[in-house]
Amino acid sequence: MKKIAYLGPKGTFTEVAAKAVFPNDEFISFPSIPDCMDSVSIGDVDFAVVPIENAIEGSVNLTLDYLIHNQKLMINGEITVPIEQQLLVHENQLENWTKIEKVYSHPQAIAQSHQFLRSYLPNAEFEYTNSTGSAAQHVANHPDERIAAIGNSLAAEQYGLTIAQSEIHDYENNHTRFVILKKDNICLTEQSPLFNGDKTTLMVTLPADYPGALHHVLSAFAWRKLNLSKIESRPMKTGLGNYFFVIDVAMKMDEVLIPGVIAELEALKCQVTLLGSYPCFSLAKKNNEVKV
Amino acid sequence: MKKIAYLGPKGTFTEVAAKAVFPNDEFISFPSIPDCMDSVSIGDVDFAVVPIENAIEGSVNLTLDYLIHNQKLMINGEITVPIEQQLLVHENQLENWTKIEKVYSHPQAIAQSHQFLRSYLPNAEFEYTNSTGSAAQHVANHPDERIAAIGNSLAAEQYGLTIAQSEIHDYENNHTRFVILKKDNICLTEQSPLFNGDKTTLMVTLPADYPGALHHVLSAFAWRKLNLSKIESRPMKTGLGNYFFVIDVAMKMDEVLIPGVIAELEALKCQVTLLGSYPCFSLAKKNNEVKV
Numbered sequence: 001m002k003k004i005a006y007l008g009p010k011g012t013f014t015e016v017a018a019k020a021v022f023p024n025d026e027f028i029s030f031p032s033i034p035d036c037m038d039s040v041s042i043g044d045v046d047f048a049v050v051p052i053e054n055a056i057e058g059s060v061n062l063t064l065d066y067l068i069h070n071q072k073l074m075i076n077g078e079i080t081v082p083i084e085q086q087l088l089v090h091e092n093q094l095e096n097w098t099k100i101e102k103v104y105s106h107p108q109a110i111a112q113s114h115q116f117l118r119s120y121l122p123n124a125e126f127e128y129t130n131s132t133g134s135a136a137q138h139v140a141n142h143p144d145e146r147i148a149a150i151g152n153s154l155a156a157e158q159y160g161l162t163i164a165q166s167e168i169h170d171y172e173n174n175h176t177r178f179v180i181l182k183k184d185n186i187c188l189t190e191q192s193p194l195f196n197g198d199k200t201t202l203m204v205t206l207p208a209d210y211p212g213a214l215h216h217v218l219s220a221f222a223w224r225k226l227n228l229s230k231i232e233s234r235p236m237k238t239g240l241g242n243y244f245f246v247i248d249v250a251m252k253m254d255e256v257l258i259p260g261v262i263a264e265l266e267a268l269k270c271q272v273t274l275l276g277s278y279p280c281f282s283l284a285k286k287n288n289e290v291k292v
Numbered sequence: 293m294k295k296i297a298y299l300g301p302k303g304t305f306t307e308v309a310a311k312a313v314f315p316n317d318e319f320i321s322f323p324s325i326p327d328c329m330d331s332v333s334i335g336d337v338d339f340a341v342v343p344i345e346n347a348i349e350g351s352v353n354l355t356l357d358y359l360i361h362n363q364k365l366m367i368n369g370e371i372t373v374p375i376e377q378q379l380l381v382h383e384n385q386l387e388n389w390t391k392i393e394k395v396y397s398h399p400q401a402i403a404q405s406h407q408f409l410r411s412y413l414p415n416a417e418f419e420y421t422n423s424t425g426s427a428a429q430h431v432a433n434h435p436d437e438r439i440a441a442i443g444n445s446l447a448a449e450q451y452g453l454t455i456a457q458s459e460i461h462d463y464e465n466n467h468t469r470f471v472i473l474k475k476d477n478i479c480l481t482e483q484s485p486l487f488n489g490d491k492t493t494l495m496v497t498l499p500a501d502y503p504g505a506l507h508h509v510l511s512a513f514a515w516r517k518l519n520l521s522k523i524e525s526r527p528m529k530t531g532l533g534n535y536f537f538v539i540d541v542a543m544k545m546d547e548v549l550i551p552g553v554i555a556e557l558e559a560l561k562c563q564v565t566l567l568g569s570y571p572c573f574s575l576a577k578k579n580n581e582v583k584v
Contacts, residue, residue, distance in 0.1 A: 034406075053532070054527075055527055055529070055531055055532040056527060056529050057353060057527070058353055058525075058526055058527050061349060061350055062403065080532065107399060107420070111354065114326075126422075128399070128420035128421075129420075130418075171529050171530075173530060173531040173532075175531070175532050177532060211513075211514065211517050211518060211519045211520070212510070212513070212514035212517070214510060214520070214523060215507065215510035215511060215513070215514040216514075218504070218506060218507035218510060219507060221503075221504070221507070222503065222504035222507040222508075225503050225504070226503060227503045228503070228506070229533055230525070230533070230535070231506065231525055232525055233350075233522070233523055233524055233525070234350055235346075235347055235348060235349070235350050237347065237348050237463050238463075238465060239347055239465040239467070240345070240347040240372065240465075240467050240469060241521055241522070243522070
């Protein structure tokens with residue numbers, strides 16, 4: 001049985017993601033993304049599962065930055081989970097949910113429910129928490145306060161809360177991608193009904209700030225007809241205007257094309273780091289309701 | 293006298309930025325970035341000043357996204373401010389600052405002081421606030437609690453707090469870029485000692501998901517030898533994998549080169565929107581101490 005670190009507490013979307021990939025393993029929740037990544041780095045657990053990108057909010061910068069600047073882990077897999085937000089209250093507050101005075105949740109969950117909150121709870125204050133799970137926990141612990149949490153159905157179940165309003169997220173098609181991290185790049189099996197293709201992720205830093213540098217880099221992929229599923233610029237943390245690029249290629253590492261790209265970029269004096277080549281899994285919308 | 297909306301409350305870095313560009317105008321603080329942008333959109337104020345990018349944390353997604361998806365405002369100017377974080381306490385707590393139990397601040401300010409917090413306050417909890425200014429205000433209002441705020445020197449002054457530890461940020465060369473927004477694109481004067489060049493910002497959506505699309509887009513800039521100071525992908529909010537690109541060109545809108553790029557991209561079936569052509573200002577490090 002493998003040990004899996006995930007961004008807790010119980011009832012987070014990360015727990016949903018982790019249990020979809022590792023249905024029969026042991027789960028250990030950690031209070032922050034760096035803590036998850038540190039635990040796999042020092043060998044306390046076998047894998048860490050953390051969010052890396054949301055369809056609405058974009059990249060989870062802390063994950064990308066900690067991966068690049070702090071813990072050199074490899075991406076061993078990806079799992080995509082549909083994000084459906086619910087307004088969770090203690091049953092004591094259910095009747096008067098429109099008089100809720102304060103809403104607790106993770107900043108992204110609050111941002112994802114912006115229109116709902118403006119329309120139905122325009123006078124409610126927000127209080128940011130580290131996770132949707134901890135927001136639900138806080139609400140469960142204060143049954144007589146006029147407060148609510150934003151979180152998923154798993155959190156309602158685990159903390160004994162009631163869904164006052166369901167599916168309060170602004171956008172349909174909201175999903176979050178989670179990555180499965182390990183010190184080395186072993187191959188997770190693709191033999192899963194959730195398997196949805198392969199990816200290879202490269203980090204590229206440009207040689208110098210000259211016009212057309214990124215264009216040169218992309219040429220190496222373009223003439224090989226490689227499909228990039230994402231390109232993201234992140235700060236080098238050395239000053240405004242200094243970036244590196246994280247590039248997702250929609251294929252598994254091979255012996256010709258991707259090594260050719262890497263060699264070509266290195267000849268251009270780029271620094272290239274392989275962050276992983278891995279299978280991607282996807283939890284279909286209805287599967288979210290299945291116990292995983 | 294012009295009316296300037298800024299992301300408040302008093303003592304935020306946005307207030308420092310706004311007063312550097314508009315030293316003699318009237319300031320109105322708003323509790324959120326969307327509120328600032330709404331107020332200039334409906335004509336209650338002449339300009340809104342909001343953060344758009346931090347050198348460490350990257351783009352302020354809420355600003356970019358609200359600009360693209362909600363309020364169609366133009367960028368009329370940019371001001372860069374050095375970010376120096378201080379650990380602020382009520383003087384009652386000064387002697388025992390190492391026993392602080394909870395640290396209040398904006399998530400980015402907490403992230404920027406990660407190493408300091410881990411080393412000196414490893415057991416302190418974090419509580420996220422909407423701004424560094426409101427964190428300082430909370431600490432000032434609770435003099436007998438073992439709490440601290442992370443914020444700037446202006447906040448210490450305005451809320452009567454004491455700097456327990458100065459310059460606690462992890463990285464040197466940390467700056468934040470703020471944009472000055474208005475409904476139309478008037479030209480702010482470049483006649484300022486803070487003037488530091490011009491920029492033009494374009495939003496580009498790609499015609500379809502085909503290999504090499506972004507490479508084609510960048511070709512239009514590259515063969516004209518235009519220097520891109522930034523390229524950022526942001527989600528379209530229509531699903532994972534759908535992005536638009538915000539591209540900063542390091543020059544003022546002209547009559548030949550940038551219109552040529554736009555025509556070429558439109559011929560490729562890209563959708564191109566001009567977000568503004570504007571002067572950039574920069575507050576030198578030492579000027580941060582000057583009363584602005």
